[in-house]
């Protein structure tokens with residue numbers, strides 16, 4: 684595959700060397716105020732990760748109702764972390780105190796870093812980057828996207844600072860998953876990459892890998908064809924949903940079968956990522972099966988809507 688071949692030619696070493704890491708120690712230290720756009724599954728998780736790391740985090744949503752829903756999701760997650768002993772009650776309270784919420788992106792003027800995590804829709808994301816470009820006053824602020832598949836360069840050129848735009852792709856649930864993919868656009872400066880990597884690794888404590896700006900990056904380029912194959916298998920009637928999931932859980936030691944995982948990710952997100960990847964490569968393995976689109980049309984989006992391949996409380 685072209686993307687995999689190109690990735691293999693990249694140097695295997697991390698984006699910044701040990702000596703460069705020392706040089707940027709002072710640079711990431713200036714990222715103290717973070718904005719997160721969108722407080723769905725990913726935005727809430729990313730905001731939690733940043734606030735738990737000691738950063739001041741402001742979260743934006745479209746409506747007061749969506750904001751309240753997201754805030755409840757985030758605070759419940761923190762309470763669960765405290766109940767399970769992962770953080771103390773003092774840490775939970777201090778983390779909550781570092782979080783603020785708004786429906787006005789104008790309040791992001793003083794942010795050092797903004798991470799966009801709204802629906803996987805190029806037009807919606809592009810408009811947000813245009814607004815962020817207008818409102819964020821610090822010229823070297825990093826404007827990052829959590830997109831799973833939309834070309835970063837398209838978001839970068841929508842701004843007057845394409846060198847400051849980068850993909851910072853967390854995994855679900857963000858407070859638990861260790862990986863973050865860093866995706867520089869063709870326009871992204873080395874300084875932005877270094878600052879983003881240092882922040883992800885040193886402040887947030889995640890493991891960063893670097894991918895080229897090709898739809899799906901590393902993980903989804905491998906994962907999405909697998910999920911689509913499982914949906915095709917279910918659609919064809921070859922096996923039940925339980926047998927497909929048990930097959931991969933008990934036969935391959937996957938912690939979650941592909942249909943359960945699709946429900947966790949969100950079927951709208953799986954479909955959107957598949958469309959972007961098909962658009963990019965025109966490979967049949969990225970084509971979304973009809974059942975997936977019908978389920979999205981029916982509002983069966985997985986866990987977040989209460990039903991998908993399975994039903995949820």
Ligand SMILES: NC(=O)c1ccc[n+]([C@@H]2O[C@H](COP(=O)([O-])OP(=O)(O)OC[C@H]3O[C@@H](n4cnc5c(N)ncnc54)[C@H](O)[C@@H]3O)[C@@H](O)[C@H]2O)c1
Pocket residue numbers: 720721722723724725726743744745749753800801802803804807811829830831832852853854855947948949952987
């Ligand atoms: N779900 C996953 O497993 C996963 C994993 C990695 C990355 N991602 C990516 O993260 C992004 C978000 O995915 P998600 O699963 O959190 O989706 P989601 O549907 O749970 O949340 C999206 C949120 O964005 C909000 N939103 C929409 N337009 C907005 C706007 N203009 N301003 C502010 N908020 C707005 C919505 O109200 C919603 O709360 C997508 O780009 C997706 O591809 C998802």
